[in-house]
Amino acid sequence: METKPALSNENNYLDWSVQLKTYLMAQDLWEIVESRSDPPAPEIEAAFKAWSKTNAMVLHVIQMSCQPNRFSDIREISSARIAWDTLAEKYKPKRPDPSSSIAPVPLRKDELLDSSKSGENDEKGNINGDVEIYTELNKALQSGDWNAAKEFLNTHPHAISAKITDTKKTALHVAAEAGHEHIVEELVNIMSEENLEIKDFEGFTALAQASFRGSYRMVECMLGKNKNLTIMGNDEGNIPLILALYNGQLDLARYLYLLTPLEILMPENGTMGAAIVSEAIYNKALDIALDLVKLCPRLAIAQDRIGYCPLYALACMPDYFLGGNELVFWKRWIYSGIHIQSAGPINEIHLNIQKSAGNLSNDKEIIGLGLSSLSQLVSNLQTLLGIKHLYEMKLAHVLSNELLRRMRDQLSISNIQQIRAGRVEDAILRATKEGIFEIVFEMVKANPQLVWSHDARSRNIFSVAVEYRRAKIFSLIHGLNIENGLAGFPDFTNKNNLLHMAGMSAASTSLNQIPGAALKMQRELQWFKEVESIVPSKSHGFLNKEGLTPRQLFTKNHADMMSNGEKxxxxxxxxxxxxxxxxxxxxxxxxxxxxxxxxxxxxxxxxxxxxxxxxxxxxxxxxxxxxxxxxxxxxxxxxxxxxxxxxxxxxxxxxxxxxxxxxxxxxxxxxxxxxxxxxxxxxxxxxxxxxxxxxxxxxxxxxxxxxxxxxxxxxxxxxxxxxxxxxxxxx
Incomplete structure (x- = not known):
């Protein structure tokens, strides 16, 4: 199918690698995995920024396609190419010894037909005969020839429920994957409800295929016969809603969300609910995320499939907050003049389900969101001023701030076990790294103990703020009576204290807005001087693991920047x-x-x-x-x-x-x-x-x-x- 499979073990590595490679090639992302050359140097800002963005996209796809126990193999890897090679080395099956293999005896076509009629049945009684007898049917479905497919099905009625490919796909799977909506409708009409629930070797129903493709007509047709399909996913819990979100089919995802029972999304029923919130955040469906967190606040800090909470997903999206968008003065003026209606009506997604579903295939409007007046406003603004992008940006900011407020409220009543299980500290540190002041401020304010959050290297939020040059977040240290305590402790790995962190080279992204190498060097010196005036005096001469004082580390790390500044x-x-x-x-x-x-x-x-x-x-x-x-x-x-x-x-x-x-x-x-x-x-x-x-x-x-x-x-x-x-x- 066209979705990205989940790697479970060496048994499905080959299928996983082939399908994921095809997906990455279709998205023009495979080159970064295949390339053996080194990434661009950080000094070449434009090239390095483009490479970093592509690498992050590919790495995210690889991570999300791994089961949780496989994700741990690449959790600490930051290179998509290395992550791919690591999984290949560990799970790629070794080529068998040809001398030890025994060639099977081929059967005649009539024997194949007989074997299919008396073949072994799967868990739902569906015949699993040899796929070669279905070659003619497969070709007809792939080419969209319903007459030929119908003639074959009339001759072989059992084929309607048979798995006709090596990957255990039924005729409905094949038609849905090929995108032939008229054939899907014809097949659904002659299939039973149980037939629609048949899964392929990855554990996906045909509805999953249609959801990933974003086909309203297919989805409506299948759900019109069997509404239980919305809750049927593979072993990793990838139900159709998650697949639609994962592939950016947002309008269809909203429709599926309306028809997905809320009960199965509760935290006590697994990671599915948190995964939906996280995927909705990653894929800019904030209305779905906000509504689901409103209906079940506990999902805010519940674990998703990779062990993080939805708050972590929000912490990965600086564009959802005003501080993450650099606007020129005239755009700031227009932005401030845009008024977004209250988020209340937007959350009423569970209203008018039948009406919304009935209209979906006709006009593909966004259903149940109360956005008709807002959509008209967007159209008018776009016509008069061409500021649709600014409107969408502000709408995202309004929704994300409302989502953050609800997450904060849930965090304030959560116990330490729930906070640790959801890895909230990781979310705070990620928000610090991305410079999302709002998340750090609201979360620590809701639970003051989070001010002591630290990573595996014992770096606290202020150390991370200095390393990534997040001035607004670091300024929060002045509002604490324990600033010396937070500033004085070194990390466990390199023995770097807060002033050492100021002496390290800043990430290129944090200096992008500063013109000229000399001004970048000036900015780095200003950071070092400011932090130097805050930390205790004993920190100035503290030696790290390399035996360097903060000033020596600064000189070492900024030698190239100073040379470029001089030039x-x-x-x-x-x-x-x-x-x-x-x-x-x-x-x-x-x-x-x-x-x-x-x-x-x-x-x-x-x-x-x-x-x-x-x-x-x-x-x-x-x-x-x-x-x-x-x-x-x-x-x-x-x-x-x-x-x-x-x-x-x-x-x-x-x-x-x-x-x-x-x-x-x-x-x-x-x-x-x-x-x-x-x-x-x-x-x-x-x-x-x-x-x-x-x-x-x-x-x-x-x-x-x-x-x-x-x-x-x-x-x-x-x-x-x-x-x-x-x-x-x-x-």
């Missing part, structure tokens, strides 16, 4: 020096070749008494002086010693002055040019005005290209600090 500074300064020197030359010459020339008797400029002449000469002087200043600043950058401390204030200050003065000199030069042109061609305004307008082009280009860098550099250099030191007690 960036010098390249920028060199380019700007050429521009500044050119302006100096031009404006110096212009001061002695004034427009209109000089009086031959007295030597004074002819336009000396004109107001525009004073504008010209003042602008010329300002441009000359400012460009000279910029050249001196850039020369200072080129001749700097480039010590670590220079990146903190000295070098950025010189760059700020240099860029500011060269920007001012360009503007003054264009002003002088415009004034001179007016003086000489004052009666030819039809020429002067367009030319003066063109004179603004260089200034505009400089503003667009360099002014954002100047603003960022000024903010990063002269702001009051990274952390909020005025944080009050928050729990």
């Amino acid at each position: 960036w500074m010098k390249d920028t300064a060199s380019s700007c020096t050429v521009v500044g020197a050119l302006i100096v030359t031009i404006m110096f010459a212009a001061a002695f070749t004034v427009p209109g020339g000089n009086d031959q008797n007295k030597g004074f400029p002819i336009f000396l008494n004109e107001k525009l002449f004073m504008v010209f000469i003042v602008s010329d002087a300002l441009s000359l002086f400012s460009s000279s200043t910029s050249v001196l600043m850039f020369l200072g950058i080129l001749t700097s010693r480039y010590a670590e401390e220079d990146f903190l204030k000295s070098l950025p200050t010189k760059m700020i002055i240099g860029l500011s003065t060269i920007f001012f000199s360009i503007a003054a030069m264009m002003t002088a040019f415009s004034a001179a042109l007016f003086l000489m061609l004052c009666e030819q305004s039809w020429i002067v005005i367009p030319v003066i307008c063109l004179a603004s082009v260089p200034v505009t280009l400089f503003v667009l290209m360099q002014f954002p860098l100047l603003v960022d550099m000024t903010i990063l250099t002269y702001r009051h600090g990274i952390f909020n030191r005025k944080m009050e007690r928050w729990f």
Whole structure:
């Protein structure tokens, strides 16, 4: 079938690997498993970010296709290729010795037919004869030829319930997998309810095939005859609803959710309910997740199939929260003006089931969600302003915050055993890593003991916040009376204390918003200095497992960044020096070749008494002086010693002055040019005005290209600090 199978042991490894490989190839993801080359270097940000995202997607697919006892084999592996190779090495069957095999004696076709009639029956009495006799039926179903399939079924009535492929698929499985909806309808009409419940070798019914494909027509047809199919899954609990969610068939998933009994989703009945909430979160079906948690709050911290709670899934999705989306000012303005209706009606998914199901195949509308007015609002906004994406983003934020609130409420009444069973600490640490302040704040506030959460290496939430440069989360330490206790303990593995964590290189993603290697180095120094001012004095000289102090570790880990920062500074300064020197030359010459020339008797400029002449000469002087200043600043950058401390204030200050003065000199030069042109061609305004307008082009280009860098550099250099030191007690 087209779904991703679950690896259980060596008995199904080959089928698992073939089908999963086909799926990854269809999604253009197989190359990262097949490639033997090393990943891009972190310094190549764009390539490394793209590789990391693809690797995470493939690794997630591999993890989700493993049974829990197989997932433990690759839990600590972060490379999709290594995870694949690890499973292959452990579970791939060894090739048998040809000399020891015994070739079977082939049967004649009539013997095959007889054997099928007297063959062994499965648990539901369905005939399991040899599949070769069904080749003709299989081809007809694959090609969509119902007449040929019907003729075969009339001749061999037992074939309607027989497993006609090597993977134990029935005719209905094959038709559903091939996507032939008209054949599925015909087959369902002549099948019994029990026939619809027949499973293939993976434990999936034909409804599972249709659910994974997202075919409303097939699903409606099958459920119209046997509604019990919604609760029938394989051994891992993959019911049709989970498969629809897993493959992103969200509208169909909402329909299946309406028809799935709530009783089987309770935590005491297994991991199915928590798995549905987690998959709904991962696949952006927050309405389903929110409704299910509302109906059964205990699912918020119940274990799913891989041992985590749905809170962990939410902690993996920073885009669901405002802090995880960097918006420019005009998008922030539009975002703030979008009003989302109360989440109350959205949760009424269990209303009007029959009406919704009846309309589903006709217009495929989102059922039972109370979103008709909101959908109309989306359409209007998209037409007028083209901001559908912002609306969907804010809707996701509203739903995720409501979901978080309900999870927090459940956490506040849960005991320590329930918290540990759901691995809530792992969720808090993952939220810290992703920079989701809301989750960390709400969860620790609901249960203050979670402030002591730590991973296997004994890193607490503040150590993780420093390692991944999450300033807002780390600022929470100032609202605690035990900040020295949280800051002073090293981890078990490398003996790194909090200041050592600041000395490690930041993840590339945390520095993506900072332009230029020099400013990245400055940001790293600011982090180190800020953390250094917080931790106890004894931490400054503490040696880690490598025998390095925090400062030594910082120098070691940032050597390449400092080298890149030096190169960036010098390249920028060199380019700007050429521009500044050119302006100096031009404006110096212009001061002695004034427009209109000089009086031959007295030597004074002819336009000396004109107001525009004073504008010209003042602008010329300002441009000359400012460009000279910029050249001196850039020369200072080129001749700097480039010590670590220079990146903190000295070098950025010189760059700020240099860029500011060269920007001012360009503007003054264009002003002088415009004034001179007016003086000489004052009666030819039809020429002067367009030319003066063109004179603004260089200034505009400089503003667009360099002014954002100047603003960022000024903010990063002269702001009051990274952390909020005025944080009050928050729990």
